[in-house]
Amino acid sequence: VAVFRRRAWAWAVHNGQQPIIEISDRAVARRALMDHADAFCNRPLNLFPVALVSGRRRSHSDNLTSVPYGPRWRALRCTLNAAVLHPSRLGHTDPLRLEAMDALIADLRVRCGGEIVVRDILNAAVFPLVARMCFGSGMDEGHVRAMRDLLQAFVLAVDGSKDFASSKTAKLLHWRRWRRFLAFRGKQAELFLPLVNARRNANRHLKLSGGLPAYLDHLLDARVPVDDDTADGKALRLLTDDELVSLLSEFLGAGPGTVVSSMEWTLAHLVLQPEVQNSIRREVDAVEGALSEARVRQMKYMRAVVLESLRLHPPIPVLLRDVPDQAVAGILGCAIAAVPTEGMRAHFNLGEIGRDKNAWTEPDAFHPERFLAGGEGEGVGLVPGPKEIKMMPFGAGRRACPGGGLATMHVKSFVAALVREFEWAPPAGGGVDLTELDGFFKVMKRPLPARVTRRIPK
Numbered sequence: 001v002a003v004f005r006r007r008a009w010a011w012a013v014h015n016g017q018q019p020i021i022e023i024s025d026r027a028v029a030r031r032a033l034m035d036h037a038d039a040f041c042n043r044p045l046n047l048f049p050v051a052l053v054s055g056r057r058r059s060h061s062d063n064l065t066s067v068p069y070g071p072r073w074r075a076l077r078c079t080l081n082a083a084v085l086h087p088s089r090l091g092h093t094d095p096l097r098l099e100a101m102d103a104l105i106a107d108l109r110v111r112c113g114g115e116i117v118v119r120d121i122l123n124a125a126v127f128p129l130v131a132r133m134c135f136g137s138g139m140d141e142g143h144v145r146a147m148r149d150l151l152q153a154f155v156l157a158v159d160g161s162k163d164f165a166s167s168k169t170a171k172l173l174h175w176r177r178w179r180r181f182l183a184f185r186g187k188q189a190e191l192f193l194p195l196v197n198a199r200r201n202a203n204r205h206l207k208l209s210g211g212l213p214a215y216l217d218h219l220l221d222a223r224v225p226v227d228d229d230t231a232d233g234k235a236l237r238l239l240t241d242d243e244l245v246s247l248l249s250e251f252l253g254a255g256p257g258t259v260v261s262s263m264e265w266t267l268a269h270l271v272l273q274p275e276v277q278n279s280i281r282r283e284v285d286a287v288e289g290a291l292s293e294a295r296v297r298q299m300k301y302m303r304a305v306v307l308e309s310l311r312l313h314p315p316i317p318v319l320l321r322d323v324p325d326q327a328v329a330g331i332l333g334c335a336i337a338a339v340p341t342e343g344m345r346a347h348f349n350l351g352e353i354g355r356d357k358n359a360w361t362e363p364d365a366f367h368p369e370r371f372l373a374g375g376e377g378e379g380v381g382l383v384p385g386p387k388e389i390k391m392m393p394f395g396a397g398r399r400a401c402p403g404g405g406l407a408t409m410h411v412k413s414f415v416a417a418l419v420r421e422f423e424w425a426p427p428a429g430g431g432v433d434l435t436e437l438d439g440f441f442k443v444m445k446r447p448l449p450a451r452v453t454r455r456i457p458k
């Protein structure tokens with residue numbers, strides 16, 4: 001491994017295969033992702049080993065995260081937006097979200113009075129919600145549990161695969177692990193395709209309880225360009241089973257892990273800072289009735305708390321871009337001579353960008369107030385605008401995350417329900433540790449323990 005310094009803000013690492021330039025300077029990030037958005041609109045092809053994503057060894061992969069920018073990407077992104085992510089649709093998912101929140105509260109009422117491991121109960125509540133948005137509200141518990149186990153094992157395997165995915169020799173040495181890793185794809189297909197076929201053959205417009213068809217229904221109706229290189233995209237086709245498995249697995253993988261990570265970090269700060277918890281509680285107590293999307297959207301302090309949590313702890317730690325040639329690398333400030341002709345990867349470090357001391361006072365401190373009117377973060381949204389990047393937990397530019405609105409709605413709603421019903425405190429012996437685990441998702445290294453007691457109703 002050769003490490004060589006380019007500038008104070010960026011350096012490149014050669015990991016034995018493709019060189020990587022690491023960027024933690026927000027001005028460089030803005031120049032690349034906003035000013036030169038067209039040049040930085042693709043992720044590296046080998047984001048995961050291609051066989052895992054596409055189901056067979058070929059030169060392209062087919063979910064939204066990995067598909068190259070172009071007509072097929074556009075069609076897939078529109079389908080996801082139309083299905084669940086458009087702001088006008090968020091309220092439609094209220095029935096499913098409220099049901100999941102009620103189940104979580106009921107579960108905690110039984111356990112409260114003692115110490116709990118927060119991540120476990122959040123995972124158990126959020127995964128079924130996302131699975132039902134994906135496959136429809138009629139999914140039974142057994143299927144939900146099987147999917148959750150498979151997806152969790154998959155995330156662990158992706159983390160573990162870093163040791164051997166990039167080298168043929170390492171794959172040979174670790175062939176058992178490599179084979180187990182590749183088998184995930186087949187298991188996903190076994191689990192998803194019977195549900196896909198049942199949905200295909202049934203009355204697909206059987207609605208979710210909230211009045212929206214499931215994401216799967218939209219995928220079954222979607223048409224994508226036959227040839228991604230033809231800009232007019234006139235010849236269209238249905239999605240293949242292979243693509244459906246990739247897209248469903250992406251939805252189940254992108255949602256719960258990131259959302260639970262963000263909820264856990266937020267609760268960790270509430271446990272450590274009772275004054276912040278009380279400020280949220282005052283805001284939540286002012287709300288009469290169910291915590292619907294429309295009501296939660298009005299909570300300004302809650303919004304500030306969740307933004308501050310995402311600034312400090314972006315659940316996806318790095319954003320990846322393909323740097324195909326020397327001209328594109330030049331935009332990052334690389335000396336052309338140092339760039340291999342086959343191109344390289346760019347890694348944008350989201351954690352460091354959110355903690356820049358030139359953008360934030362006391363950048364490592366948890367101060368939600370900075371996002372309120374008059375604060376230094378006033379006007380900062382989920383995705384940066386063209387002028388400046390002060391944080392980018394959902395990425396930036398053409399490939400920015402489309403799920404930010406839905407994800408933050410989930411986080412705000414669940415945290416509101418948990419604070420409304422319970423008091424959150426550190427365990428008797430302390431032990432809230434904010435160390436981050438360096439993995440696929442940026443989670444707390446030591447899962448958050450908390451003492452939970454029921455509030456006296458107001």
Ligand code: HEM
Pocket residue numbers: 064065066077250251254255256258259262314315316318319320392393394395396397398399400401402403404406407408
């Ligand atoms: C707190 C929760 C979440 C965080 C922090 C997060 C973060 C991110 C980040 C950093 C990216 C890369 C952006 C870029 O390259 O510029 C991304 C991409 C993506 N996210 Fe999320 N995400 C979250 C939740 C979700 C949810 C709930 C969904 C879907 C239901 C979702 C779907 C996607 C998709 C499809 C992409 C790829 C977009 C594209 O390439 O066009 N994410 N996300």
